[in-house]
């Protein structure tokens with residue numbers, strides 16, 4: 001009997017120990033500069049790209065001061081881009097600069113893939129973006145030759161199969177150990193940061209500042225990636241502050257700690273989770289003014305298993321949907337059932353009344369959650385359907401700010 005208990009306990013501990021980024025992540029450092037540039041306020045894409053291409057591995061091109069205007073840039077393997085305090089890298093407002101060859105960047109079409117990102121990190125190891133300067137996507141500026149802004153394009157009424165072709169700000173693909181440190185990203189035309197199939201990604205101390213009405217401007221999207229840390233960041237934007245998605249590869253071992261979210265659609269997992277999401281820990285998070293708080297969203301067109309997710313020491317204020325586990329996010333057809341289990345909420349305080357949703361897929365596939373010290377404000381509403389809940393919430397949250 002005792003042996004069983006010991007085995008059970010060690011398995012339980014092992015699981016807890018692995019429910020996070022498996023790397024040993026500490027505060028990053030800015031690499032030494034290989035060259036230093038001063039912005040002229042004019043278009044300087046090729047100047048910056050040349051400096052990046054000739055920079056040695058382990059070093060960074062330093063944008064020292066001034067304003068740089070740039071179209072798409074690629075950061076080579078092992079190289080950093082250091083935007084120092086006082087320097088601003090502004091994204092070109094000309095859709096032609098980003099066009100992938102179909103002449104659709106800056107228009108609506110069914111693919112939505114018509115623009116290159118401003119910054120691409122592909123097949124790279126140990127690359128990064130550093131510094132206290134600003135990268136401004138200029139999403140609210142008029143696009144050259146279009147008479148409207150990227151965000152106005154994103155907000156145009158259209159059939160559901162039409163997407164806006166707008167550049168992402170930073171896109172990682174098939175990379176390893178990528179770092180974003182201290183940098184401020186703002187006004188992205190579309191997502192700010194997407195990591196696709198990247199193993200080892202750290203965002204530490206970064207700021208994302210974009211208006212709440214700028215459509216599709218996700219903050220940080222770890223997609224098909226593993227060993228991810230998001231720490232000490234401030235994120236205010238117009239869509240998900242963070243959205244974890246597993247489309248072709250599973251997402252595992254994600255640590256999200258000491259972050260503050262302002263406007264945005266919350267700390268999300270989904271919509272696509274068909275490749276599976278597990279071992280995610282969210283610790284010490286403040287959400288103030290987001291529409292959703294802790295959210296898992298999917299549906300039968302792109303569902304899968306989401307498990308081993310814990311939320312600990314979270315405070316929310318002015319959040320409409322503080323906890324929202326939804327398996328019917330859209331009515332799109334399919335047979336990929338969203339299954340959410342081993343989802344735990346520990347020491348959660350919600351200071352303003354909101355709507356709480358635990359919506360399991362069916363009696364055979366309920367959502368399974370554990371509540372431990374979950375305190376909500378009196379006057380909140382609960383919608384529970386096919387939900388297995390261990391523990392209880394209490395309606396005794398007090399206080400006026402997190």
Ligand SMILES: *[C@@H]1O[C@H](CO)[C@@H](O)[C@H](O)[C@H]1NC(C)=O
Nearest residue numbers: 021022023024199200226227
């Ligand atoms: C995650 O990090 C651990 C520890 O460094 C490493 O052993 C593992 O291979 C990494 N996983 C992936 C998918 O890169």
Ligand SMILES: *[C@@H]1O[C@H](CO)[C@@H](O)[C@H](O)[C@H]1NC(C)=O
Nearest residue numbers: 284312313314315347348349
């Ligand atoms: C509970 O979470 C709050 C943040 O919401 C934190 O300040 C407090 O220290 C946590 N309590 C414990 C016992 O960890």
